[in-house]
Amino acid sequence: MPELEDAALDFLLARAGLSATEEQKAALRAAYPHIAAMMERVRKPRGRMAEPVLTYGFAEEDLQ
Amino acid sequence: MSGIPTIAEAARLIAAKKLSPVELTRACLGRVKELNGELHAFLLVTEERAMTDARAAEAAIMAGKPVGPLCGIPIALKDIVDTKDIRTTCHSKILRDNVPDTDATCAVKLAEAGSVLVGKTATHEFADGGPSFDLPWPPARNPWNTAHFTAGSSSGTGAGVAAGLVLGGIGTDTGGSIRGPAALCGIAGLKPTYGLVSRAGVAPAAYTLDHIGPMAWTAEDCALMLQALAGHDPRDPASASRPIPNYTAQLGSGIKGMRVGVIHHFHAVDYPVSAGTQRGIDAAIATLRDLGAVVSDVTLSPLAEWHACGNLISLTERAAAYDEWGRTRFGDFSASVQQRLLLGAMVSGVDYVQAVRRRRELRAELQAAMGGLDVVLTAVQPHEAPRIDEVPDQNVRQEPSFTMPFNVTGYPAMSICSGFGAGDLPVAIQLVGKPFQEATVLRIADAFEKATPFRDRRPALVSGLVAAQ
Numbered sequence: 457m458p459e460l461e462d463a464a465l466d467f468l469l470a471r472a473g474l475s476a477t478e479e480q481k482a483a484l485r486a487a488y489p490h491i492a493a494m495m496e497r498v499r500k501p502r503g504r505m506a507e508p509v510l511t512y513g514f515a516e517e518d519l520q
Numbered sequence: 521m522s523g524i525p526t527i528a529e530a531a532r533l534i535a536a537k538k539l540s541p542v543e544l545t546r547a548c549l550g551r552v553k554e555l556n557g558e559l560h561a562f563l564l565v566t567e568e569r570a571m572t573d574a575r576a577a578e579a580a581i582m583a584g585k586p587v588g589p590l591c592g593i594p595i596a597l598k599d600i601v602d603t604k605d606i607r608t609t610c611h612s613k614i615l616r617d618n619v620p621d622t623d624a625t626c627a628v629k630l631a632e633a634g635s636v637l638v639g640k641t642a643t644h645e646f647a648d649g650g651p652s653f654d655l656p657w658p659p660a661r662n663p664w665n666t667a668h669f670t671a672g673s674s675s676g677t678g679a680g681v682a683a684g685l686v687l688g689g690i691g692t693d694t695g696g697s698i699r700g701p702a703a704l705c706g707i708a709g710l711k712p713t714y715g716l717v718s719r720a721g722v723a724p725a726a727y728t729l730d731h732i733g734p735m736a737w738t739a740e741d742c743a744l745m746l747q748a749l750a751g752h753d754p755r756d757p758a759s760a761s762r763p764i765p766n767y768t769a770q771l772g773s774g775i776k777g778m779r780v781g782v783i784h785h786f787h788a789v790d791y792p793v794s795a796g797t798q799r800g801i802d803a804a805i806a807t808l809r810d811l812g813a814v815v816s817d818v819t820l821s822p823l824a825e826w827h828a829c830g831n832l833i834s835l836t837e838r839a840a841a842y843d844e845w846g847r848t849r850f851g852d853f854s855a856s857v858q859q860r861l862l863l864g865a866m867v868s869g870v871d872y873v874q875a876v877r878r879r880r881e882l883r884a885e886l887q888a889a890m891g892g893l894d895v896v897l898t899a900v901q902p903h904e905a906p907r908i909d910e911v912p913d914q915n916v917r918q919e920p921s922f923t924m925p926f927n928v929t930g931y932p933a934m935s936i937c938s939g940f941g942a943g944d945l946p947v948a949i950q951l952v953g954k955p956f957q958e959a960t961v962l963r964i965a966d967a968f969e970k971a972t973p974f975r976d977r978r979p980a981l982v983s984g985l986v987a988a989q
Contacts, residue, residue: 460866472839472865473847484862490918491863494828495871498878508876509883510728515761 460488523986524684524978527741531589534581541581541592545574545636548594552638552685554985558666560658561680563599564607565639570594573636580634589744591634596680596689598673599640600647600723601732603627609656610723611643613852614845616656624721625753626690626732633748638686641676647692647725648673648838649856651908661908662705663979664945668905671700673725677735678705683982688736688745694725695834696900696923698733699935699950703900706937706946706974708965709735710742711923712750713760713955714930720755726837728758728876729830729927738975739936739965743767746958762956770963776812778964779893780805783818787899790823791920794903796941797948801899804938804949807971808897808964818889818896820925821882827920829882830928832867832875839864883929894960896952898922900935904945922950932958936965937974946974 465484469476476484525533525544533539549567556562577592597603600610602620609615623631631637642660644650650672651659660675662668663683670678674691678701681689691698693711702709710733717732724730734745747768752761782805787793793801809815820826839846839861845853846861853861890896899922906912926933933952941947949968953961969975978986 468865469862472861473843474850474862474865476862480859480862483859484866487863488866491866494832495867495874497825497828498832498871498874500874500878500881502877502881506877507880508873509880510876 458489458492460485524982525687526737527589527593527687527744528738530593530687531591531744534592535587537581541574541577541636542571544592545570545594545638548638548684548686551683551982551985555683555685555981558661558981559663559679559683560660561641561676561683561685562596562639563609563611563642563657563676566606566637569606570636570638577634577636588633588748590630590748592636593688594636594638594686595630596638596641596677596686597627598643598677598690598692600643600692601627601690602721603640606640608640610646611655611657612645613656614849620721622721625718625755626722626749629748630690641680641689643675644673645854645857646723646842647694647697649854649860651675651911652854652856654854659908662905663982664706664905665943666981667907668945669704669908669911671704671901671905673697674701674709674735678702678707678709681705681707681735681737682979684978684986688734688741691733691735692722692725693731693733693923693927694729695830695927696921698731698735699900699923699933702735702935703948704905704946707735707737708739708742708934708936708969709733710746710934710958710961711926711932712746712958713932715758715760716956716958717746717749718753718756718759720753724841726834727841728837729834731927739934739962739969740768740771742934743771743962743966760956765959767959767962770959771966773963774812775808775964775967778813780808780813780815780964781818781889781893781896782815783820783896783898785819786823786922791902791922793899794941796904797899797902800938800941800947801949804968805897807968811967811971813964818893820885820889823920823922823925826882826925826928829875829878830921830924832871833879835860835864836867836872879928882925886925886929886931890954894953895964898950900948900950904941904943904947926952931955932961934961934965936969939974
């Protein structure tokens with residue numbers, strides 16, 4: 457299982473503007489393998505053309 | 521009056537002038553006074569507003585004005601639903617004194633239908649995490665056994681409906697927050713199709729997964745509420761613009777020949793449910809067969825695939841929604857929400873987009889699987905309600921959710937009571953329809969409820985109180 461290095465954790469938290477206690481950091485390190493497993497599950501060999509669900513079209517009201 | 525009527529029963533009696541909305545409301549408020557100290561279902565009881573609403577409903581009835589089935593019906597709103605001039609806290613210290621200056625669209629629609637607002641119900645903080653004991657108000661308790669959990673996050677509405685403090689209420693559902701409490705509290709709860717019910721004025725949890733829907737004692741009552749709630753709203757950018765069918769028209773017409781696909785591997789292999797939950801599922805399938813439904817097996821991607829997709833989207837969208845307060849008021853969130861926000865910081869932009877690319881694939885998969893079916897069926901919860909002091913940490917859920925797949929796809933999904941399991945606590949099944957086919961889901965749910973005895977029984981603490989009233 458992937459581990460989250462202290463420096464990487466500090467970087468991620470700083471980027472998000474969040475501060476965590478040592479207890480919370482320990483919980484995050486424990487949780488990270490599960491997050492990493494979820495990330496791995498959604499990373500499929502689908503090629504660059506596979507679209508996200510967020511892409512959108514224009515409805516009639518956009519044209520008014 | 522004796523007993524607790526359903527919305528449908530009360531509506532018939534009110535229309536026939538055999539039941540006074542004022543008396544009905546007083547009975548509900550009486551139960552709130554007796555039981556809310558134990559259940560913590562309500563964060564705020566709007567007694568004055570309720571009596572004003574009830575008197576207005578009664579006046580309309582007595583004047584012979586045309587009214588709908590919600591006229592004079594006591595209801596509750598989850599406290600993440602904005603209510604004009606009425607405190608709306610999201611069960612959070614951050615908003616403990618927040619009084620909105622506008623109503624959420626769902627609150628407007630229920631008020632226009634003549635319902636009676638009894639109050640604002642408990643939730644998990646901003647509909648996330650929980651149950652938390654470090655907030656200004658305690659979490660709701662399960663009326664079937666107050667030492668046990670309601671599930672969340674529409675916990676107060678679930679407890680309030682089960683205990684007959686109100687006849688129906690609003691829940692919201694980002695990963696199962698209508699269906700979970702409906703299941704553990706033994707009531708009916710419908711997460712409609714994404715976009716059918718406006719999200720405007722309701723605090724976001726995760727924008728693309730959030731749904732607003734009815735919770736009530738029966739499927740029929742959910743249909744009556746949905747009739748009032750559904751419809752296009754320009755205030756909600758995801759609002760669908762479609763004709764709204766009559767959701768009660770097909771109720772009682774039977775389900776012979778309807779096609780039910782059972783996703784056995786979800787609840788038997790991917791995440792095996794408790795013996796009591798499995799018995800409820802098996803018995804429900806037998807009942808549906810007896811009613812004439814054609815039952816087959818359906819295979820989808822493993823539950824963990826749907827859970828990963830939904831959970832990554834949920835963590836990230838929530839972290840974005842609460843980014844400002846995360847940076848400035850982090851210490852004012854509960855420990856549970858703090859941890860959720862911290863987890864959101866672990867997910868990169870690339871990971872988020874991979875999740876929404878996966879979402880498109882999973883939606884296509886469900887669409888194909890449901891091609892020859894009317895509904896699919898699986899579990900709602902893995903087991904009966906746990907003790908509230910033994911609820912595992914929700915922040916790093918290794919166990920996949922049975923409800924999240926239908927937030928990922930946006931398909932309508934409903935929880936209905938399928939019996940009682942360990943500790944004599946309720947168990948439930950989940951019925952899932954095609955987009956905008958709520959009428960089909962409700963028809964099957966209603967037929968099941970009317971063929972089984974589970975709607976005849978209320979929690980013991982309520983039965984005793986009603987008998988004494």
